[in-house]
Amino acid sequence: MPQQHDLAFTIAQNVTDIHVFFVQWFRGTIAKDTLETAFLQYLAPGFFYVPPSGTLVPKAQMAE
Numbered sequence: 001m002p003q004q005h006d007l008a009f010t011i012a013q014n015v016t017d018i019h020v021f022f023v024q025w026f027r028g029t030i031a032k033d034t035l036e037t038a039f040l041q042y043l044a045p046g047f048f049y050v051p052p053s054g055t056l057v058p059k060a061q062m063a064e
Contacts, residue, residue, distance in 0.1 A: 018042060036063040 021038040024030035030038065040062060047059040 014042060033063075 018039065021030065021034075025039075040059060043059050045059065049057040049059075049062055051057065
């Protein structure tokens, strides 16, 4: 049972951290160089972002 509690706590903390990041990002109150530490760490290694242009941007290039 303690392992389930630890997992639930970790998941809830991750969701809270990502929420705080997005609030700051949309408000423009977060430095660009925090993208990697505040958000990208939660994405899968093979993640790709697809902007409106339709090009594929690998996770590794998102912080550039």
